[in-house]
Amino acid sequence: MKSLLAQKHKFSDSKAQIEFLEENRGFPLFADSLKSCGIFPLKPAGIDIFQMNIGKMCNQVCKHCHVDAGPDRKEIMTRETMEICLSVIRNNPEIQTVDLTGGAPEMNPEFFWFVEEVSKLNRKIIVRCNLTIILANKKYHILPEFFKEHKVEVVSSLPFYNAQRTDSQRGEGVFEKSIRAIQMLNEVGYGKENSGLMLNLVYNPAGAFLPAAQAILEGQFKQQLSRQFGIVFNHLFTITNMPISRFLEYLIQTENYEDYMDKLISAFNPAAATGVMCRNTLSIGWDGQIYDCDFNQMLELNVSGASKHIRDFDKQSLLTREIVLNQHCFGCTAGSGSSCGGATT
Amino acid sequence: MKTYYNPEDLKKFSKIGNFQKKLADKFFDYYGEVFAEGELSAREKSLIALAVAHAIQCPYCIDAYTSDSLEKGWTEGQMMEAVHVAGAIRGGASLVHGVQMMNKVNDLTM
Numbered sequence: 001m002k003s004l005l006a007q008k009h010k011f012s013d014s015k016a017q018i019e020f021l022e023e024n025r026g027f028p029l030f031a032d033s034l035k036s037c038g039i040f041p042l043k044p045a046g047i048d049i050f051q052m053n054i055g056k057m058c059n060q061v062c063k064h065c066h067v068d069a070g071p072d073r074k075e076i077m078t079r080e081t082m083e084i085c086l087s088v089i090r091n092n093p094e095i096q097t098v099d100l101t102g103g104a105p106e107m108n109p110e111f112f113w114f115v116e117e118v119s120k121l122n123r124k125i126i127v128r129c130n131l132t133i134i135l136a137n138k139k140y141h142i143l144p145e146f147f148k149e150h151k152v153e154v155v156s157s158l159p160f161y162n163a164q165r166t167d168s169q170r171g172e173g174v175f176e177k178s179i180r181a182i183q184m185l186n187e188v189g190y191g192k193e194n195s196g197l198m199l200n201l202v203y204n205p206a207g208a209f210l211p212a213a214q215a216i217l218e219g220q221f222k223q224q225l226s227r228q229f230g231i232v233f234n235h236l237f238t239i240t241n242m243p244i245s246r247f248l249e250y251l252i253q254t255e256n257y258e259d260y261m262d263k264l265i266s267a268f269n270p271a272a273a274t275g276v277m278c279r280n281t282l283s284i285g286w287d288g289q290i291y292d293c294d295f296n297q298m299l300e301l302n303v304s305g306a307s308k309h310i311r312d313f314d315k316q317s318l319l320t321r322e323i324v325l326n327q328h329c330f331g332c333t334a335g336s337g338s339s340c341g342g343a344t345t
Numbered sequence: 346m347k348t349y350y351n352p353e354d355l356k357k358f359s360k361i362g363n364f365q366k367k368l369a370d371k372f373f374d375y376y377g378e379v380f381a382e383g384e385l386s387a388r389e390k391s392l393i394a395l396a397v398a399h400a401i402q403c404p405y406c407i408d409a410y411t412s413d414s415l416e417k418g419w420t421e422g423q424m425m426e427a428v429h430v431a432g433a434i435r436g437g438a439s440l441v442h443g444v445q446m447m448n449k450v451n452d453l454t455m
Contacts, residue, residue, distance in 0.1 A: 160420075162420065164421065165420075165421075205415070205416075207415065209412055209415045209416050210416045211416070212388075212416055212417050212418030213388075213417075213418075216388060216417075216418060217418045220418055262356070
């Protein structure tokens, strides 16, 4: 499995993805769906979560990855950009959470320094850890202890509680390594009652279907992972696959694109639309560009208004902006809704 | 190529009401009620529907309840076991008539 970029695939250009999403197939426009429930234009409610994609480099190449991440990706956030981000976080106490994602964020050479600096600011820190990175190299074996020391909330993808479905999405052998990594996190207290160390797992469907009900699936995961591997964790977040990047390519190759879009559109839920994560999140790209969410970031759809780069951060401009929408947004409003923190309703 | 079954037709199911609205409305109300949470969960009902879909060999129902079973969190193994239940009942239903055949043989032979 190679990244779209390594394949020189047309969808490695975000403009080609947007053109495809905007082709007229008789689907309603996402903006019109918001209009029908009186929430257009979509406006922010605040900036509670500061999500930073600190690099597209990853030790895995997952079939559904919206980042098109992989070992070949060299886009990495510099210390200089991180310092500007630190200053913004420091000067804006309403930012409660700093959410680090990638790629594998741990592969950024400044990762350990940056987490130490953020932890001095007393904000909640989330690291979206792919689990296998902990075992990928000796220098990462310290991650569970490092996360514990800085009270990092660990959020990790595990598409299913069996190897078949996990490996079909994330690569051969990923399930086994993920289980070992979770056990290492459990060993230092993660996921255990009263430890204060949060370990949340992420389920996303290994194919062209919507996630199961979050609470029911969480129960199944807890029962199965405990019974088979003695694993504990706090919560399961169910996330819908967005029709962009590698997942878009998968949908087209398997002739599932139209049915999947139909499914997302039919399941449009106004309550989920009100609670979309872009209303309280900012997403910062590896190069400091500002986006409404990580998906817009991958489509290179910058925020509207003047504050398009972190060095030009202007809270007022960002709080009054109109959130940029496109057809992929139906992924966040289908059924129970979807966000980086799971279902939204 | 024309075929008797077209996957696109499943999306038009609700249009049966265009020819007879009253009965279609009653049917879809009933259908919705049957699959709602009850003494059996909606999740359990989905897997039963998948098995029944195979027993009656309805391609629309197999497509619909394969998707639905995945979306209700059933595994491939569980889904296939449900199909085997349908297969066992269908096979058993044929084989149990073997007793009728044996009875008739006994009636007709010395």
